[in-house]
Amino acid sequence: xxxxxxxxxxxxxxxxxxGGFLVFIILMAIAESMGMSSKMIGIxxxxxxxxxxAIIGYLSRTLQLDAYYVAGRQVPTVFNGMATAADWMxxxxxxxxxxxxxxxxxxxxxxxxxxxxxxxxxxxxxxPYLRKFGCYTVPDFIGTRYGGNLARxxxxxxxxxxxxxxxxxxxxxxxxxxxxxxxxxxxxxVYVGLASILICSMLGGMRAVTWTQVAQYxxxxxxxxxxxxxxxxxxxxGIFPHFMLADEVARIADLESQFGLGTxxxxxxxxxxxxxxxxxxxxxxxxxxxxxWKFISxxxxxxAGTASxxxxxxxxxxxxxxxxxxxxxxxxxxxxxxxxxxxxxxxxLSKLSLMDPNLSxxxxxxxxxxxxxxxxxxxxxxxxxMFVSDFNGNGTLELNEFFMGGKAVVLATPEIAGxxxxxxxxxxxxxxxxxxxxxxxxxLAIANALSHDLYYxxxxxxxxxAKRLIVARVLLVIIGFAGATIAALxxxxxxxxxxxxxxxxxxxxxxxxxLGVWWKRANAQGAVAGMLLGLISGTAYLIWVRNGGAGxxxxxxxxxxxxxxxxxxxxxxVVSLMTKAxxxxxxxxxxxxxxxxxxxxxxxxx
Amino acid sequence: xxxQAKHWEKTRSLLFITLAIWFVxxxxxxxxxxxMEASSFRPLGYPLSYxxxxxxxxxxxxxxxxxxxxQQEKIDEEFGYSEKEDD
Numbered sequence: 189x190x191x192x193x194x195x196x197x198x199x200x201x202x203x204x205x206x207g208g209f210l211v212f213i214i215l216m217a218i219a220e221s222m223g224m225s226s227k228m229i230g231i232x233x234x235x236x237x238x239x240x241x242a243i244i245g246y247l248s249r250t251l252q253l254d255a256y257y258v259a260g261r262q263v264p265t266v267f268n269g270m271a272t273a274a275d276w277m278x279x280x281x282x283x284x285x286x287x288x289x290x291x292x293x294x295x296x297x298x299x300x301x302x303x304x305x306x307x308x309x310x311x312x313x314x315x316p317y318l319r320k321f322g323c324y325t326v327p328d329f330i331g332t333r334y335g336g337n338l339a340r341x342x343x344x345x346x347x348x349x350x351x352x353x354x355x356x357x358x359x360x361x362x363x364x365x366x367x368x369x370x371x372x373x374x375x376x377x378v379y380v381g382l383a384s385i386l387i388c389s390m391l392g393g394m395r396a397v398t399w400t401q402v403a404q405y406x407x408x409x410x411x412x413x414x415x416x417x418x419x420x421x422x423x424x425x426g427i428f429p430h431f432m433l434a435d436e437v438a439r440i441a442d443l444e445s446q447f448g449l450g451t452x453x454x455x456x457x458x459x460x461x462x463x464x465x466x467x468x469x470x471x472x473x474x475x476x477x478x479x480x481w482k483f484i485s486x487x488x489x490x491x492a493g494t495a496s497x498x499x500x501x502x503x504x505x506x507x508x509x510x511x512x513x514x515x516x517x518x519x520x521x522x523x524x525x526x527x528x529x530x531x532x533x534x535x536x537l538s539k540l541s542l543m544d545p546n547l548s549x550x551x552x553x554x555x556x557x558x559x560x561x562x563x564x565x566x567x568x569x570x571x572x573x574m575f576v577s578d579f580n581g582n583g584t585l586e587l588n589e590f591f592m593g594g595k596a597v598v599l600a601t602p603e604i605a606g607x608x609x610x611x612x613x614x615x616x617x618x619x620x621x622x623x624x625x626x627x628x629x630x631x632l633a634i635a636n637a638l639s640h641d642l643y644y645x646x647x648x649x650x651x652x653x654a655k656r657l658i659v660a661r662v663l664l665v666i667i668g669f670a671g672a673t674i675a676a677l678x679x680x681x682x683x684x685x686x687x688x689x690x691x692x693x694x695x696x697x698x699x700x701x702x703l704g705v706w707w708k709r710a711n712a713q714g715a716v717a718g719m720l721l722g723l724i725s726g727t728a729y730l731i732w733v734r735n736g737g738a739g740x741x742x743x744x745x746x747x748x749x750x751x752x753x754x755x756x757x758x759x760x761x762v763v764s765l766m767t768k769a770x771x772x773x774x775x776x777x778x779x780x781x782x783x784x785x786x787x788x789x790x791x792x793x794x
Numbered sequence: 795x796x797x798q799a800k801h802w803e804k805t806r807s808l809l810f811i812t813l814a815i816w817f818v819x820x821x822x823x824x825x826x827x828x829x830m831e832a833s834s835f836r837p838l839g840y841p842l843s844y845x846x847x848x849x850x851x852x853x854x855x856x857x858x859x860x861x862x863x864x865q866q867e868k869i870d871e872e873f874g875y876s877e878k879e880d881d
Contacts, residue, residue, distance in 0.1 A: 294827070294843065294844070294847060297847035297848060298824075298847075300847060300848065300852065301820055301824070301847055301851050301852070302820075304851070304852045304855050304856075305816060305819070305820035305851065305855055307855060307859060308812065308813075308816040308820075308855050308858055308859060308862075309816070311859045311862060311863065312809050312812045312813065312816075312862055313809070316866075430849065431838050432838075433840075434836070434838055434839025434840045435839065437840060437841070437844065438839075474840075474841055474843075474844040475831065476827040476828050476830070476831045476843050478827075480824055480825045480826070480827055483824050483827065484821050484824050484825070487820060487821065487824065488821065491820060509877045510877060511863075511867060511870075511876070511877060514862075514863045514866060514867075515860070515863050517859055517863075518856065518859040518860040518863055521855060521856050521859055522856050525852050525853065525855075525856050528852055529848060529849050529852055529853070531848075532844075532847075532848035533848075779798060782798075782801075782802055782805070783798065783801065783870075783873075783875040784870050784875055784876060784877050785870075785874075785875045785876060785877050785878070
């Protein structure tokens, strides 16, 4: 059926894969109509998809350095775009984003703008130049461009802090989904999630991660879009929800005022009875509800963080050319756009399904007893994601008496809107794909930086290929376990840790990376000062604000990257100018990086 | 001025144009959230502030990157810096 090289057959291979997955969904739907239990459907969905990723991971095993570190630099433009989109869209994007929009409205949408706008910076400032450089990892660029082990180690430190913060959140998300879908305790599910992540990345490194990420993107985008279109059509809101929900958005605003949003407040005593982590609707759906500075500062942090996160940047090291790296950024953002532009639509449909008394699914205004008897209410109440209570004692459910967890918007809406359970199983598989693909990329970014930059470049430069690859794999497993162990402690929520990771990356890496290409005068001393002082000041600010510090410039614990990167920029420029200019060889190297043609700065195998 | 210096100058102007457009749609317009909300210009019927955050700015970024990539490729070609197939 398939002849010739794998790379030449990609469209065919993934075409067959997508078709097969759709057939699987249909088979599950038939099984459901024949009476398969919802628990079994969930188990089938998650284990089938994870099994496929494991097979891809196994088939992509490799004993070559450039295949392990940069997938042999032969990933075609569009497929690299898909892989980056999966790498990028984490459990937070998939499971938590629509929920955030649902509860916080306009103020939260700064994240959408930030997480997409950052790609303009990636395409114009960094990706093509780092591809021309020919590095294996981000610290590889810093270490070679600025020279010296100190710069390399500093970059490894920033990378590890940022990516590790991020990866615990992703392993936490895989654990959450695995525990719900497979019905096992969270503390065990975390390690089940970890095992799946390691199978995908251990044998084949970047090559295996690339081809599983493409497969994961296909699953996650189908799992996100199918319910949105289905619900919209079922509700009669429009065939193409993205262009047709204006009336629904306006209707929600009407219902909000009709139900007394913002005028009826819950007492503190009443709120104390609501389970932890659940929230009611307290903000208007489409109103501008935040100050410009709050919105902009959050967006800026997410944008600069996007351009500094190593697991994203290293995806562009895998394309065949500089030109394709640049175009690939556009494709990445296009594939991300498909999901991000759907999240607000899902939030709208979800809210209207629950609120509108004219819809059969609406629960506001029904009697409390009736709502408590609904099947899906009982399920999600048991999962601790939904709660109602008759605060005013009138026997009717009011808007301020309904509480939901953020994850429920994505996970429960299909069920609420009356879609068959097979869709909920599909959504669980999608969430698992999103969290796994990001965790893969992150664990690999950390392990590669440690094995290539710390071990090979600094500790044992004479190590042979076989030994380097063994060290890389051992580190991968260690990092994975460390991440899972911390994830099992559940210190910080998924979304909070993700935002912190962006701020850490922005504090330490944004300016050293950008100035490395765009400012020839930048030298090693400046870069080290920029990375370390940026990271330290950002972290110090975070600790200060978390412990009750007042903060300044309106910078909160979600936007501390502004302080960190400002310190980073100033110290990098001042220290660079106070010390000697980089030597002629380094300046020539920067010139070389700035033109697409010719050989890469670092060799194919290094 | 050497060929490479000219190439870099053009590349840099393209960067500034790209970043200027980026700035307008990622930062600039959000200084005017309240004004956008009150605006009578409602794309597809959505309030302008809502539309820009969920589709408008995002879509513009996608188009901007592809436009930027095309322009940069033209510059590289003009100076003979495009990659050859067998590089």
